[in-house]
Structure formats: C-alpha cells, structure tokens
Amino acid sequence: xxxxxxxxxxxxxxxxxxxxxxxxxxxxxSGADLVAQRVTDRGSDGxxxxxxxxxxxxxxxxxxxxxxxxxxxxxxxxxxKEVKTVNCAAGFHNTAGSRRT
Numbered sequence: 038x039x040x041x042x043x044x045x046x047x048x049x050x051x052x053x054x055x056x057x058x059x060x061x062x063x064x065x066x067s068g069a070d071l072v073a074q075r076v077t078d079r080g081s082d083g084x085x086x087x088x089x090x091x092x093x094x095x096x097x098x099x100x101x102x103x104x105x106x107x108x109x110x111x112x113x114x115x116x117x118k119e120v121k122t123v124n125c126a127a128g129f130h131n132t133a134g135s136r137r138t
C-alpha cells in the first residue's frame with residue numbers, strides 16, 4: 038500500500054479467501070483520491086484502483102461492508118451531505134466507475 042501522498046483514513050474488509058480489501062485516501066493533483074487494493078498475507082497483490090475522488094475532508098472516512106461475494110465501499114460526497122458507493126466484486130476486480138492508478 039505504499040504510494041505517493043497517503044493521507045490515511047483507512048478501511049479494511051477480510052474477503053472469503055482470507056485476503057483483505059484495503060481502501061485509503063491519498064493526495065492527488067485534484068485534491069484526494071480514494072484508492073482500493075487487495076492485500077494478501079504476503080503483502081499487496083494486484084493493482085490499485087481509484088474508487089472515488091474529491092478532497093480529504095469531502096471524502097471523509099471510507100467504510101467497507103461485505104455482502105456475499107461483493108464488498109461495498111461507502112464514503113461521503115463533496116459537501117458531506119450525500120453518500121457515495123462502489124460495489125467491488127469478489128477477488129476485487131475492476132468495477133464500473135473505477136480506474137487503475
């Protein structure tokens with residue numbers, strides 16, 4: 038989970054295979070990104086994906102919730118008065134609206 042400009046605000050969910058999905062904020066040229074990556078007992082596994090963008094305050098503290106083979110990533114919107122979500126498939130495949138970093 039190393040990378041340029043980590044801010045923190047970390048959330049982790051354990052997946053069915055024993056790996057974990059980690060989500061955290063990092064600084065970006067446009068403010069802040071909410072980044073997700075699968076992590077195994079050997080460390081980071083696979084690419085990072087941007088699941089949200091905004092500013093540090095607006096992205097708030099991400100939350101994760103597993104539902105069967107999917108993991109829901111939730112965070113606040115720009116003004117903190119809305120909730121945004123991304124549904125990540127089992128094994129953390131790229132989802133619509135996400136892009137690799």
